[in-house]
């Protein structure tokens with residue numbers, strides 16, 4: 001589990017490095033592809049990363065809430081699925097390939113699952129409500145960027 005997360009985390013870092021220009025010299029501009037497409041890929045990655053951070057906060061806030069904790073398990077499943085898709089997008093990026101539609105679908109499916117589960121969290125605690133709204137917003141941002149990847153990366 002930890003290794004799996006680390007691998008995905010490294011993928012996120014690698015994609016971040018691409019954005020700031022630390023692209024390996026053997027990858028030409030043409031291979032890296034259209035700029036807008038890459039910006040969208042990085043936006044997905046950044047929003048998913050933020051969603052993971054917010055989920056971690058919620059895990060602490062809801063540690064005594066069994067229903068909330070169960071929903072967080074589903075949210076984490078969704079985010080892991082999204083990360084798998086992102087890892088495929090990163091692989092494609094470095095192979096100089098277009099974003100595979102299956103990977104984009106996987107990102108979207110994971111984000112939808114996480115969003116549905118987040119929507120089901122109920123709490124009277126305003127701090128929890130704030131975190132849930134933050135998480136939902138981050139998931140929506142990731143989803144919009146994911147849609148753009150499909151539109152822009154071909």
Ligand SMILES: *[C@@H]1O[C@H](CO)[C@@H](O)[C@H](O)[C@H]1NC(C)=O
Pocket residue numbers: 071074113116117120
């Ligand atoms: C959210 O709640 C609805 C209504 O109870 C349920 O049908 C749905 O499966 C729940 N979704 C998740 C992801 O828990």
